[in-house]
Amino acid sequence: MADEQAQGGPQAQGKETLIPGVKHVIAISSGKGGVGKSTVAANLACALALTGAKVGLLDADLYGPNIPMMMGSTTGPEQKDGKILPVENHGVKLISMAFLVPEEAPLVWRGPMVHQYLQAFFRDVLWGELDYLLIDLPPGTGDVQLSLSQMVPLAGAITVTTPQEVALYDVRKGMAMFQKVNVPLLGIVENMSHFVCGHCGERTEIFSYGGGERAAEKLGVPFLGRIPIDPAIRDGGDTGHPIVVADPASPQAAAFRDIAQKIIRALGGAGQAVPIENLLKKIKQPFSSN
Structure with a gap:
């Protein structure tokens, strides 16, 4: 029975x-926590929206939902005709369990409840x-990942890692899980790749170097790019202004936009690269891409 569900058995029928209005569903995953997966998900969503595409971001990290904070969305969703209207910010439609439960309330759920929500x-x-x-997934391989593969047709999965070997070990397990449920692997993003000193410009490989690229080569999947450690990226997540929109001319924002373009090309989807001068004008105006 478990194998039947994993391969998209009866529970997957009608997914x-x-x-029906969503063209491409993309899972953003990580083998372990603490690698900046949600930060990458928020910035990639904004980067895709800046191409003119219509973008949504579902916070499926049900045990630690923090996408609303990272996207600067403090007001919960409204309802219309018995349905939930997603919150919109930075040109992205959002939904998260954080909108629906008190901030300090712990979520202790078993598999069936996860599937239901x-x-x-x-x-x-x-x-x-x-x-x-x-879809910003919780770390690891568990109920949310399996339920997701049963419910909707995934265009692909992106895995976020840091360069050190302990993180890469979990990456390989996570990507093997997606392969088992027949989800295409869009590639690996290496986050916290390196640190460049703001005073002297010296580059330091805090978590080693090139691990994400080596893992991608070993697994035979695309290497999508490197994101540096930078206080501005962290500050963007804390203040609700992802660096892609807070400082679009920065090298860090450019790295996210480059990854977004690779995703667009891989899926043959909507969205065009925008010259930086036009991008700066667009961000200064009220965002209405959706």
Whole structure:
């Protein structure tokens, strides 16, 4: 029975109609916690929105939902005709369990409850027409990952890692899980890749170097790019202004935009690269891409 579910058995039937207006569903995963997966998910969602694509971001990290804080969304969703209207910020439609439970409330759920709530985030949310729906998953391989593969057709999975070997070990296990449930692997993002001193310009490989690229080569999947450690990226997550929109001319923002373009090309999806001078004008105006 478990194998049947993992391969998309009876529970997966009809998943194509659960979110009919969404063209590409992309899972953002990590083998372990603490690698900056949610930061990458938030910035990639904003980077895709800046191409003119219609983008949604579903916070499926049900045990530690923090996408609303990272996206600067403090007001919860409204309802319309018995459905939930996602919150919109930075041109991205958002939904998260953080909108629905008290901030300090711990979530202690078993598998069936996880499946039920995740399904509600698809069935009961008015996502509308989207080119991309990014799903920020909890770390590891568990109930959320399996339920997701049963509910909706995933265009692919992106795994976020840091360069050191202990993180890469978990990456290999996580990507093997997606392969088992027949989800295409879009590639690996190496986060916290290096640190450049703001005073002397010296580059330091805090977590080693090139681990993500080596893992991608070994697994035969694309290496999507490196994101440096930088206080501005952390500050963007703390203040709700992802660096892609807070400082679009920075090298850090450019790294996220480059990864977004690789995703677009891999999926043959909507969105065009925007010259930086036009991007700066667009961000200064009210964002209305969706």
